[in-house]
Amino acid sequence: MATNPKRELDLSDFPSGTVTEYTTLVCLACIFDIFTKQLGLAPRTAFSEIKRHTPTIEELTSRATMRPYFDSDEKHPHCPHCGSGKRWLARFDTCCIEGRKTTDAPRRALIKKLPQAGDQFLFVDKKSDSRAVFFEWLDTLRVNLDLNDETWLVAATRNYLERRDPKTNWEEVFTAVRAVRRSSRIAEGWERDGARLFLPPKIYGEALLIQYLVSRSHAHGGLTLEGRLTLLELIRRLRYFGYLDQIGVVEREPGEVFEKIIEHLAATQDWSATASRSNRTEVAKKTSKKSSKKSSKTRKSKKTPPEPEAVITEAVKLHYIVDRRDFLEKVKSVYASYA
Numbered sequence: 001m002a003t004n005p006k007r008e009l010d011l012s013d014f015p016s017g018t019v020t021e022y023t024t025l026v027c028l029a030c031i032f033d034i035f036t037k038q039l040g041l042a043p044r045t046a047f048s049e050i051k052r053h054t055p056t057i058e059e060l061t062s063r064a065t066m067r068p069y070f071d072s073d074e075k076h077p078h079c080p081h082c083g084s085g086k087r088w089l090a091r092f093d094t095c096c097i098e099g100r101k102t103t104d105a106p107r108r109a110l111i112k113k114l115p116q117a118g119d120q121f122l123f124v125d126k127k128s129d130s131r132a133v134f135f136e137w138l139d140t141l142r143v144n145l146d147l148n149d150e151t152w153l154v155a156a157t158r159n160y161l162e163r164r165d166p167k168t169n170w171e172e173v174f175t176a177v178r179a180v181r182r183s184s185r186i187a188e189g190w191e192r193d194g195a196r197l198f199l200p201p202k203i204y205g206e207a208l209l210i211q212y213l214v215s216r217s218h219a220h221g222g223l224t225l226e227g228r229l230t231l232l233e234l235i236r237r238l239r240y241f242g243y244l245d246q247i248g249v250v251e252r253e254p255g256e257v258f259e260k261i262i263e264h265l266a267a268t269q270d271w272s273a274t275a276s277r278s279n280r281t282e283v284a285k286k287t288s289k290k291s292s293k294k295s296s297k298t299r300k301s302k303k304t305p306p307e308p309e310a311v312i313t314e315a316v317k318l319h320y321i322v323d324r325r326d327f328l329e330k331v332k333s334v335y336a337s338y339a
């Protein structure tokens with residue numbers, strides 16, 4: 001591929017937080033074993049079948065992999081199932097691009113640049129929704145942060161701001177930032193004073209929420225810039241910040257309030273687009289009226305999750321690009337040494 005010397009895809013044109021990358025290793029010794037022993041194919045047939053093989057999107061993006069796939073952070077990984085080393089291991093790189101207005105053009109440009117011949121790349125589109133995308137984003141964030149290093153709180157805030165407003169150069173804003181504070185002097189945007197970054201109450205509140213969501217399974221409650229908080233304490237703060245009024249949450253029951261907040265965080269993806277934001281606020285207000293009637297009935301049973309139809313989600317298209325180049329090369333070389 002003289003025309004394409006770069007192996008890594010250049011994803012720098014995509015707004016931050018819109019692309020998730022996954023790497024899955026596949027053991028050719030195991031896969032060959034499966035094709036010959038379990039499926040009973042002759043070695044030659046097995047190899048030509050394997051060449052056509054591509055794992056499912058679930059297999060490529062799941063955090064719990066099954067033979068012949070595995071994940072490894074090691075520099076010289078070995079197959080956990082059979083112990084095979086480098087020569088037998090191939091890599092699938094998958095990137096998942098969130099379908100939005102801001103990613104359409106860079107996605108088309110990227111696909112145009114990729115070699116089309118020989119199934120080196122596979123393109124799969126899947127339907128998803130804003131909520132699933134949001135939780136996948138949170139999950140990726142959790143995996144990439146070291147929760148034992150307390151600077152993660154600032155890092156999580158930055159990641160959130162990057163997702164919220166991709167037009168600002170947050171890397172530059174955050175270069176010297178060591179602390180993030182709430183400031184009621186500002187209503188929008190941000191302010192920096194030396195190592196301190198000041199955020200308006202609403203955005204600061206959302207940063208706390210993200211921190212809570214990232215760390216809540218890690219410890220009792222969730223860890224935030226305001227210390228360890230239970231859901232109730234977090235909601236109390238958000239109410240005090242005026243955040244709940246601002247996003248039109250009229251519910252009182254913590255579980256319902258939480259659901260509404262998640263809906264809001266997940267739904268306002270194109271944060272920078274003011275027009276669509278105000279549309280969404282209207283939608284949220286309408287439905288909150290409806291569900292406030294229901295809330296009086298459900299108040300008794302505190303743990304009842306909200307009915308699925310009460311949750312507003314937006315349809316989101318996910319565009320997967322699977323890089324099969326390493327796999328094809330490894331299959332070829334393994335076959336060459338075998339035949």
Ligand SMILES: [Zn+2]
Binds near residue numbers: 030079081084
């Ligand atoms: Zn193996």
